Amino acid sequence: ELKVEQNPLFLSMQEGKNYTIYCNYSTTSDRLYWYRQDPGKSLESLFVLLSNGAVKQEGRLMASLDTKARLSTLHITAAVHDLSATYFCAVAANYGGSQGNLIFGKGTKLSVKP
Amino acid sequence: DVKVTQSSRYLVKRTGEKVFLECVQDMDHENMFWYRQDPGLGLRLIYFSYDVKMKEKGDIPEGYSVSREKKERFSLILESASTNQTSMYLCASSRPGTIQETQYFGPGTRLLVL
Numbered sequence: 001e002l003k004v005e006q007n008p009l010f011l012s013m014q015e016g017k018n019y020t021i022y023c024n025y026s027t028t029s030d031r032l033y034w035y036r037q038d039p040g041k042s043l044e045s046l047f048v049l050l051s052n053g054a055v056k057q058e059g060r061l062m063a064s065l066d067t068k069a070r071l072s073t074l075h076i077t078a079a080v081h082d083l084s085a086t087y088f089c090a091v092a093a094n095y096g097g098s099q100g101n102l103i104f105g106k107g108t109k110l111s112v113k114p
Numbered sequence: 115d116v117k118v119t120q121s122s123r124y125l126v127k128r129t130g131e132k133v134f135l136e137c138v139q140d141m142d143h144e145n146m147f148w149y150r151q152d153p154g155l156g157l158r159l160i161y162f163s164y165d166v167k168m169k170e171k172g173d174i175p176e177g178y179s180v181s182r183e184k185k186e187r188f189s190l191i192l193e194s195a196s197t198n199q200t201s202m203y204l205c206a207s208s209r210p211g212t213i214q215e216t217q218y219f220g221p222g223t224r225l226l227v228l
Binding site: 031102107 | 147149154155156157158159162172204206213214215216217218219220221222
């Protein structure tokens, strides 16, 4: 059974600081996703990581994937208040399949304070 | 842009009522999903469908059923609503067979069962 664990679950940061969110998963998968959710809103896709060593960057966020360690990281550089949100990682449950079922982590609630 | 819409943003129902949640997507996606989101538990898959009239149980199907009569529409039905079904319900869709197979989410329906 695929399990996805994120940590930390809560993260309070000061503006300008760097931090990393970790996502571990328990069985082999061929796709890992990062989503952002603002309070009261739906989920917005940030990144899709497909292969070992994949790295994607958008603004102050950078995601990476190590399939051997079954670990993805979401690194935040020089945080700003606008990044305050809940971040979810999700892992495709069907390895090589196409039904696209995702198993989600519990989310990391990020709060960036001035 | 992919658009996934849900029939209601907020619903208040009484215990024992039959509740219908509707989801419509406009991108001709084959896959559609229903999740519920609860604090501290992340997103959990209730049901998914990979074609018209096809459905598969997710992790927590008890107390729910679904209907997919048309490709663009996926309905979640609470046969007899109970207070433990108070939650945020999120619908998503995706196109199988693409490399990324990203799930796109609707705005969510916050259901309160009294």
